[in-house]
Each structure stands twice: as structure tokens, then as C-alpha cells.
Amino acid sequence: MSDNQNLLAGQRRALILDEVRRRGGIRVSELTRMLQVSDMTVRRDLDVLARQGALEKVHGGAVPVAEQRTHEPGFEAKSALELSAKSAIARAAAGLASPGSAVALSGGTTTFAVAHQLLRVPELTVVTNSVRVADVFHHARQAAESGGGEDGAEAARVVLTGGVRTPSDSLVGPVADAAIASLHFDVLFLGVHGISVEAGLSTPNLAEAETNRHFIRSARRVVVVADHTKWGTTGLSSFASLDEVDTWVTDPGLPEPDREEIAEHLAELLIAGGEPPDQPAG
Numbered sequence: 257m258s259d260n261q262n263l264l265a266g267q268r269r270a271l272i273l274d275e276v277r278r279r280g281g282i283r284v285s286e287l288t289r290m291l292q293v294s295d296m297t298v299r300r301d302l303d304v305l306a307r308q309g310a311l312e313k314v315h316g317g318a319v320p321v322a323e324q325r326t327h328e329p330g331f332e333a334k335s336a337l338e339l340s341a342k343s344a345i346a347r348a349a350a351g352l353a354s355p356g357s358a359v360a361l362s363g364g365t366t367t368f369a370v371a372h373q374l375l376r377v378p379e380l381t382v383v384t385n386s387v388r389v390a391d392v393f394h395h396a397r398q399a400a401e402s403g404g405g406e407d408g409a410e411a412a413r414v415v416l417t418g419g420v421r422t423p424s425d426s427l428v429g430p431v432a433d434a435a436i437a438s439l440h441f442d443v444l445f446l447g448v449h450g451i452s453v454e455a456g457l458s459t460p461n462l463a464e465a466e467t468n469r470h471f472i473r474s475a476r477r478v479v480v481v482a483d484h485t486k487w488g489t490t491g492l493s494s495f496a497s498l499d500e501v502d503t504w505v506t507d508p509g510l511p512e513p514d515r516e517e518i519a520e521h522l523a524e525l526l527i528a529g530g531e532p533p534d535q536p537a538g
Contacts, residue, residue, distance in 0.1 A: 268293070269301050276311050281319040281450060281489030285511045315454060317488040341483040341507035346370045348528035349445055349481050349505045353377050357442040361389045362471055363426025363464070364447025366481045368392065383415045383439055385427040385467060390416040420463065428463040436470040444475035448482050450489030453521055456498055458491035465493035477502045484509035498522050
């Protein structure tokens, strides 16, 4: 989508709609860059698509129609998206975990990538409601016990909460909530479906939203790990505001104007593989 300035209006709108549905939401600034057209052209296209009922306009961009906000893609469907960004985010995020600390990881493909990087951090205690994340550490421990694997993996102790399994292989509900509420973590690595100034952190799954609230209450430091496509996306249920987040680790794809807006509401923004924007004083 790097050379679309000569596209017909219908073709351009079809591409916009495809991006909105694939990502779960997109910013006007991203569309102008991707399509190489003016801000006014993008906004006119969004107006047309909104009148057709194909999408919903929100501040600064567009999201799928409300019914689609409840759609939760499966783990495999999400795992193929933004691979390089997730890898960079995972490496940067793992650097925030200290040897011997207690860390928590929520469900998601980005936290799954973080789990692989945390294998290098020794003597961790890991609490997770993600079956996929738990498998990373369990398989690494098996490899270490058989003579291979990494020292950090051998020493990691893993607690997997109980609960009801979601399409993204997370365990949620009252059982998971009770287990998480009884624990305390030094750092929480939290994956999200969407993040915005207005809605904060959100997910399509109501039970997962409540489980994530318990994670946040039990953590001394909350680190959101999410690539730039999650910015401006809104799921059905909000579970935290931006001021409850200590750090958001994302990728350089987040446009500079958006970084400036985020810095007004967030304590710390780390750009994996790039320089973080200046933070406001105080």
C-alpha cells in the first residue's frame, strides 16, 4: 500500500475498510501515510463508509461497526500479525524484568513473545493466565532438565491460573480472578486488544476485562506490550485508563504526533528499536 495515490475512490475505500477490519481500528494519520493522500481525502472516505454502515468513525480514526467489537480473534489468527514489531517489543520489555523478581504475563501473542525473551532472565517467578505462555516455560524447563535449554528457563517457577479458556488461549473468570487477587507481582506484562485516550485499555471479552483488572491491582508496575496498530482501537469492554499504566512498550510505527498525544496521558512510552519521545516535565 505504498503507491496508492492514483487509486479510484472505490478501491481506496475498499483498502481502508480491509485495514479497519484486519486491525480492529486505524488512525487517520496512518491512512494518509499508507495511501499517500491528504488528510481531507481520508476523512471524506471515512464519512462515506460510515454513512454506508461499513465502519464507525471515532476521534482520530475509525473502528469496525459496534457488533464487530465483540469479535475476539483466535491465537493463531493474531500470531501472524506484526511479527517484527512484536519481536522488538518483547526484547525491550524483557529488559524491564529483574533477576529473582515475580512477574505476571496476561494472554496474547505479544506477551507470548515476551515469555520467550524472559527465558534469559534467571530465577523468575512467573504467574500467567495464558496457556501458551505457560507452555513456553514448561517446555524450556523440560529441555533444561534433559541437558539443554537456558539457565533462566531452568530456574523459572511458573504458576498457571485456572479459569475458562478464551479463543486466545487465556484463562479468565472467577477462578482466575481469585488466584490473581491473592498474589503480588513486581511487574505485569499486559497485552491489549486496543488502547486509546478515550477508552484506555480494552478487550472484546468481558470476563477477560475483569481478569485484567485483577492483574493490574496486584502489580507494582504495569507494562503494556502492544504494537502501534492497537493505538486508536477500542474493544467492547474497557478495563483500565492510561494513567493506570506505568510503561507502554511499542514499535517505531507509532506516528510522532500520536506519541506526543500519548505522552500527555501516559507516564512512560518506550519505542522498541527507536528513541522514545521526550516526556513532559513533572
